Amino acid sequence: MTTPADTPDAADPGSTVAERVAAATLGVPGVAGLHAGSFGEVATYLPGRRVTGVRLRDDDTEVHVVAVMGTRLRDLADAVRSAVSPLVDTPVRVVVEDVVPDGTAPS
């Protein structure tokens, strides 16, 4: 699913669009990780490696996340979208795939 747009940045050849999207997503508070989807099919395939949970297409970008229990999922999705939107030109579709318990859960 590597698109022609997903080429290494001239300024930082080690990082592609998919990897920058993944890093931005993981930086959002309340995101426990990226999720490969029910069948493990959501990923961007790069030479020699893959970025799980990020799918770049011509007309949209999909980010599949695992949330930490205690976050409001709609707000989390909006936060992920605002973190990812500056990196891509397409609409960002956020899919909350799973929720994991927080280690420091209240009550």
Added chain:
Amino acid sequence: MADTATLPPVAQERAPLPAPEDRGRTTIADGVVSRVASIAASEIEAVVDTRKGWTKLVRKGLPHAEATVAGETSSITVEVAATWPTPLAPLVERVRAHVSERVDTLVGVTVSRVDVTVADVVHLDTPPRRVV
């Protein structure tokens, strides 16, 4: 629509806040409601959390939740294991209220009913070790 069609594409692209359909959609997977419900049930004090490790094998992986989601409402079935000695009727009320509140706030799905089953009662205390 004729007005927007005459706008140069660059001006639309750099608008501070694009139209909602251009920003993308949010999808919450089907299993998330039941996951949130089971984690919420385990947050109650007298409910035993046996969803991981070796206890999952002997304690049936309780609390276990199943949710039927239809649009913006859901009905949830939760099975819990209670610690001995807990009065079960108030416990069930607490589980029902907490699960409903957590799913409502976190997922944004209205909970129309929560069926709670106490599937097990567990002795957690190991007898104190005798020191000679």
